[in-house]
Amino acid sequence: MAVPRIKLDRKEAKKGELVEVKALVSHVMESGQRKDSAGKTIPRKILNKFTCTVNGKAVFSADFEPAVAANPYIQFKFKAQESGKVELTWTDDDGSKIVGEETITVT
Amino acid sequence: MFSRRDFLQLAAATAAVLPQTSVRAFAQQRLTQADLLKFNALGNVTLMHIADVHGTLTPVYFREPSVNLGVGDVKGLPPHINGKTFLTRYGIPEKSAAAYALTFEDFEALAKTYGRIGGLDRAAAVLKAVRSERGEDKVLFLDGGDTWQGSLGANRSKGQDMVDCFKLLKPDAMTGHWEFTYGEKRVKEIIDGLGFPFLALNIRDTEWQEPVFEAFKLFDKGGVKVAVLGQAFPYTPVANPRWLMPKWSFGIREDEVRATVDKARKAGAQLVVLLSHNGFDVDRKLAARVAGIDVILTSHTHDALPEAVKVGKTLLIASGSQGKFISRLDLDVRDGAVKDFRYKLIPLFADVIQPDPEMKAAIEKARAPYATELARVVGRTDSLLYRRGNFNGTFDDLICSALIKERDAEIALSPGFRWGASVLPNSAITVEDIHSATAITYPNAYRMTMSGERLKEILEDVADNLFNPDPYYQQGGDMVRCGGLGYTIDIAKPQGQRISGMTFLKTGKAIEPKRDYTVAGWASVNEGTEGPPIWDVVERYIAREKVVMVAPNTSVKIVGA
Amino acid sequence: MTLIFNRRQVLAYSAAAAAVLSGTIKPAAAANDSAELIKKFTGGKTPQQGRVKLDLPEIAENGNTVPMTVVVESPMTEQSYVSDVMVVADGNPNGGVVTFHFSPASGVAEANTRIRLATSQDIIAVAKMNDGSFFMASKPVKVTIGGCGG
Numbered sequence: 059m060a061v062p063r064i065k066l067d068r069k070e071a072k073k074g075e076l077v078e079v080k081a082l083v084s085h086v087m088e089s090g091q092r093k094d095s096a097g098k099t100i101p102r103k104i105l106n107k108f109t110c111t112v113n114g115k116a117v118f119s120a121d122f123e124p125a126v127a128a129n130p131y132i133q134f135k136f137k138a139q140e141s142g143k144v145e146l147t148w149t150d151d152d153g154s155k156i157v158g159e160e161t162i163t164v165t
Numbered sequence: 166m167f168s169r170r171d172f173l174q175l176a177a178a179t180a181a182v183l184p185q186t187s188v189r190a191f192a193q194q195r196l197t198q199a200d201l202l203k204f205n206a207l208g209n210v211t212l213m214h215i216a217d218v219h220g221t222l223t224p225v226y227f228r229e230p231s232v233n234l235g236v237g238d239v240k241g242l243p244p245h246i247n248g249k250t251f252l253t254r255y256g257i258p259e260k261s262a263a264a265y266a267l268t269f270e271d272f273e274a275l276a277k278t279y280g281r282i283g284g285l286d287r288a289a290a291v292l293k294a295v296r297s298e299r300g301e302d303k304v305l306f307l308d309g310g311d312t313w314q315g316s317l318g319a320n321r322s323k324g325q326d327m328v329d330c331f332k333l334l335k336p337d338a339m340t341g342h343w344e345f346t347y348g349e350k351r352v353k354e355i356i357d358g359l360g361f362p363f364l365a366l367n368i369r370d371t372e373w374q375e376p377v378f379e380a381f382k383l384f385d386k387g388g389v390k391v392a393v394l395g396q397a398f399p400y401t402p403v404a405n406p407r408w409l410m411p412k413w414s415f416g417i418r419e420d421e422v423r424a425t426v427d428k429a430r431k432a433g434a435q436l437v438v439l440l441s442h443n444g445f446d447v448d449r450k451l452a453a454r455v456a457g458i459d460v461i462l463t464s465h466t467h468d469a470l471p472e473a474v475k476v477g478k479t480l481l482i483a484s485g486s487q488g489k490f491i492s493r494l495d496l497d498v499r500d501g502a503v504k505d506f507r508y509k510l511i512p513l514f515a516d517v518i519q520p521d522p523e524m525k526a527a528i529e530k531a532r533a534p535y536a537t538e539l540a541r542v543v544g545r546t547d548s549l550l551y552r553r554g555n556f557n558g559t560f561d562d563l564i565c566s567a568l569i570k571e572r573d574a575e576i577a578l579s580p581g582f583r584w585g586a587s588v589l590p591n592s593a594i595t596v597e598d599i600h601s602a603t604a605i606t607y608p609n610a611y612r613m614t615m616s617g618e619r620l621k622e623i624l625e626d627v628a629d630n631l632f633n634p635d636p637y638y639q640q641g642g643d644m645v646r647c648g649g650l651g652y653t654i655d656i657a658k659p660q661g662q663r664i665s666g667m668t669f670l671k672t673g674k675a676i677e678p679k680r681d682y683t684v685a686g687w688a689s690v691n692e693g694t695e696g697p698p699i700w701d702v703v704e705r706y707i708a709r710e711k712v713v714m715v716a717p718n719t720s721v722k723i724v725g726a
Numbered sequence: 727m728t729l730i731f732n733r734r735q736v737l738a739y740s741a742a743a744a745a746v747l748s749g750t751i752k753p754a755a756a757a758n759d760s761a762e763l764i765k766k767f768t769g770g771k772t773p774q775q776g777r778v779k780l781d782l783p784e785i786a787e788n789g790n791t792v793p794m795t796v797v798v799e800s801p802m803t804e805q806s807y808v809s810d811v812m813v814v815a816d817g818n819p820n821g822g823v824v825t826f827h828f829s830p831a832s833g834v835a836e837a838n839t840r841i842r843l844a845t846s847q848d849i850i851a852v853a854k855m856n857d858g859s860f861f862m863a864s865k866p867v868k869v870t871i872g873g874c875g876g
Contacts, residue, residue, distance in 0.1 A: 065373065076833045080373055089842070091819050117831040120839070123822035125815060127791040127840040133374070134826075137802075137833030374793060374838070402787040403870060414793065416783040626871045637784040638868055660846075 060084040062158035064146060070163045071138035079110065079118075080133045081146055083156055089124035105156070107149040108132055112162065113142035138164045196262055196279075196517050202294055207507040208497025209387030210436060211299050213292060216309025216464030217486035219343070219584035220316030220327055220604065222528045224281035224515030226587040227487045228551040229469065231269045234726050235446070236656055237634030244445055244468035244483060255471050266489065266512035267469055273549055276589055279514060283488035285330050286520035286528055287513040291491050292334055293521060303387040308339035309464035309484070310397065310442045313355070314346060315584050317600035317700075318535050323347050326531035328355055333524055338362045338382055342398030342442045342465060345410045346606045352410075364395020364440060366425045367418040377413055380425045383432060389498045392434035394425050394458075398442040398465055400640045404630075406607050408692040417447065417637055419454060426457040435501045438462065444641035445483055452476035459503050460494065465641050467553065467583045473508045480506060487586060489513060539597040544707035547714040550588040552602060555631065556644050556654075556723065559715040560585060560602050564687075564699070565648025566715075567706030572612045572696070574685035575671060576620070576650045581627070581643030582688075594713070599703050603687075608698040610687040617676040620684070621664055624652060629660040644721075650676070651720030658725065670720060760814040760821030764852055764862075767812045773852050773860035778811070780851045780863045789869040791840045796826065798835035798853045798861070808835035810854045817847025843869050 060083050067078040083105070090102025102124060109119040117136035130148070141164045148156040235245030246254055248270050257263045265275035266282060296304050312331060313324030324347055338361055345352055356363045356378075366380035381394040399417045402410055422439070429437055439458050441448050444465040452461055453476050460480045469485030473494070480503075484492040490510050497505040532539065552558035561579045568577035585602035588594055615623075623645065630640040644654075653666040667676035676682075687699040707713060764773070781795040798808045807830050814821040826837045835853070843849075850864040 082372065112831075115831065116829065118829075118837070119827040120837065121825040121827075122839075123824060124820065125818050125823040125842045127842050131374075131793075131838070131840045133795075133838035135832065135834050135836055137831060139831070371791075400785055400787075403785055407787060414787060416787075420781060623871060629868070630870065633868075635784075638866075640785070 060156055062146060062148070062156055064158050064160050066144070066160050066162065069161070070165060073138055073164050075138045076135045077138050077162060078133070078135050079144070079146075079160075080131070081158065082129060082131050083148055083158075084129050085148075085150075085156075087122075087124065087126060087128045087130060091124065103151050105130055105148040105150055109147050110134070110136065111145045111147075112136060113140060114145075138162060140164050196514060198290075198518050201511055201514065201517060202291060204295075204493060204495070204509055205507065206299060207495040207505060209303060210389050210391060210496045210498055211295065211304045212438065212460065212462070212482075212492075212494040212496065213295060213304060213306040214309060214462045214482060214484045214492040214494070215288060215306075215488070215490075216442075216462070216484050217311040217467050217584065218285075218315075218327070218488045219311055219486065220314055220319035221283060221488040221586070221601075222285050222316070222318070222326065222330060222531060224284040224287065224513075225487055225489070225601075226276050226281055226589055227283075227489055228269050228272045228549070228553060228587045229267060230553045230555070232555045232723075234555055234632075234656060234723075236632045239446055239449065239636070243470055243474060244466065257471070262512070262514065263471070266514075267471060272551075272587075273590060279516075281515040283513050284515055284520065284528075285334070285488060286524040287515055287518040288488065288491050289334055289521035289524035290518050291511060291513065295493060305337045305384055305386055305391060305393070305438075306334060307393060307438070307440050307462055308334075308336045309440055309462055310339055310341035311343045311464065311486075311584070312339065312341075314343035314604065314606075315601065316604050317539060317597060318532060320600070320604040320606065321535065322531075323351050324355060328359070330524065330527050330531055332360065333527055336361050337384060338364050338393050338395060338440060340364050340395035340397050340440050340442050342401055343405070345397075345401050345413070346405050348409045348606075349412060362395075364393065365397040366394055366421055367396050367399060367416055369414050371412050371414045374414070380421075381429050383429070383434060387498075389435050390433045391436045391438060392429035392432070393438045393440055394422070394429060396422065396439060396441040396443055398444075398641075399447070404640050404642060406690040406692065408690075409606070417443065417451070419451065422451065423455050426455060430457060436460070436496065436498045436503065444636070444639065445481070446636035446639065447641070448481055449474070449476055450636045452479040452481060460496070462492075469510060471510045473506065478503075480508075482508065484510065486584060539595065541596045542593040543596060543599065543704050544594050544710060545712045546588055546592065546594050547590055547712055548716075549590050550594070550598075550715065552585040552587075553583055554643065555581075556721045557646050557718040559718075560588070561646035562648065562715050562718050563707075563713060564602070564703055565646060567703045568610060568685040568687070569648050571702045571706050572610060572685035573683070574612060574649075575669070575683045576615075576685075577648030578623070578684060578686035579646040579648070580688040581631075581645055583643060594707055596700075596704070599700050599707070603700045603703060605688060607689070607694065608687060608700065609689070609694045610685060610696040610699045610702045611689055611694050612683065612685045612696060614681040615684045616679060616681055617667065618678040620650065620676060620682065621667060621678070624654075624664045624667075625661050628654060628656070628663045632656045632663065633660070647720070651722075653722040653724065655725040656723065666722070668720070758816060758818060758821045760816040760850065763812065763814050763821045764850065767810075767852055767854070768860045771860055773862035775862060777861040778851050778853050778863035780813075780849060780865045782849055782865050782867050784866075785868045785870055786843055789843045789845075792843050792867065793838065793840050794849065795836070795838040796851045800835050800855070802828070802830050802833055802835060804830050807856050808853050809856050811835065811837070811851055812854075813841075813849065813851045815841070815843060815847055815849050817845045818842070819844065823849070843867055845869050
């Protein structure tokens, strides 16, 4: 299972401040539109869903289509409300999940 | 208009053209260093600017373009004027020194009269004179980039000869484009030892999209806080091989320019200067859309304009290429605004300006390892060899002929670069001349087959990079040069509809979309392109021909201009 | 402008569009399902221009991975916020690219990802506000065979 790489622009934030999250994960993002050398369509296999929660509460999510590049990169912000766990989850077409986490301290 | 009056003085000094033998001596006698440097100083800050030197250490002949078309809103506007139109627009007399430096009119005859232009030792002399007259505390010297590439010596030393010589000019900052074709590692290595900042606000790493270079730098000059922002060529990984800079992402990044201007103003900048490698039309559009830039020092498109172009409150300066010119812009900055300015584009007539001895020695030292090779005569030319122009140049036609003959091809394709010195008729072609037109880090001359359809796609693609009506979608080079292939181009049409009447010149028949043609070319951006370096191909051809004569190219027909 | 008929690049682009490209770059044609996707997203409403900012390079360096940022102007309060932003590309084999979901907890409606563009085309972002209104922006991106300037 791929280990996502996550960067928060700050580990500590004042309540109400914006925190920027950048995340990268290794994945082929096979579009389902390519053919192999024998002319057979290579089946689609992508990460189709991304979510970010802070202490279990959703702050941002995204639905990916095959047009999202391989090794998907995602960057977004959330408003710091409380200290706790920032959890990032990617869901594969096959139902498996890639999960990564960071912590944020809100003062 | 100071520059016009100034050029008139320059012109008056040399207007009379005498019979051949005495002309040169007369011209030199009448044109003085004092005339060239004469400047009625103004205000509290002086910006000196040079750009697109392309590895040129010594004086050269360089013919300005006879075709330089603008499309859309900029049609017919400077810099998209040339020849007599240019002379009339700027009030420059025909056959004057200024006419020779700035246009192609009477180039061959005037080259004999006025001689070579440029050389870093002449630039150094002018810089020293200005710094001493103005006081170093008032002068900023800025290099717009495309400095480290373009000659045999630059290529062999991976830019080191240019870096060493430019150091003596003491630039305050630079930005770049061809610099990046030495690869990320080499660029970083040079920058680490540069001693002045390499600025590029528009480069981000491809992984985390974070800045790679300093965006701007604040200077204190003449009591004024000056911010210099650097903008590298936005399409470096598109126009040049991306594999040489795989971790860096460029782009115009207009929002980033805006944000950096704001940051600089917040940091106390009273004068904001954009040291740009965008190309003139991109900068003109940018100036109209981003507030707060006082001066854009333009480059990339190699335009030499004797007056500043004003867009709103922004002054655009175009300082030419190949080391022919250096710009001086005096500014009166008070209360955080430019109250007045005075500008002069100084042509570095080599026979008129006394070379700076320190730089002269440095140039000799830099050239010493290759001196014999550079001077080696390969053949002769009966006709003028030049490159600059939207569609073709005789030097490119020569390269195409060499590709067809030496690589046994039906069609040749040669890139529309804007650099490369000219070679006068009835003179020797040296190794130095060949490399001046070909010295790049990805020189292999490929040979492959392409269908007629594919050739059309290429022409359409490149044409859009030149003639897209929105400058942000242009790349700033010229049209790909074709050997053995003629076509008609309607520059006013959209992409996919500009090229028609493609003709296979060998048979005079129309290019067949489905037929495969053998094509030779060079400067492919593909990693691992195979073939001999282009300079060897050209040298072999010239050596075999002994004397070359390149007739004017009539195989490209232009409509919609 | 160097000529670059970068065959490998062209093949790579077709990772997203093998069927459409068949080895060559064709001018953009709005022949995919992007219009239907927008219609479905807005429930047939016509989005207004404005409030949405779509930041993409004018010319892509690499059609396989083109950075894209969407920002929507909004106070992002419980009373007034952006709930979803759908991005489509009108020249890819399929129009869908990505849909971002925001809430007042996002603080700002801003997201960036990297996308595949098979050819030169328009990218369109449509934002859905919590009051049921829609805003949009579009930007053309050129995917060039390559060329050489300077």
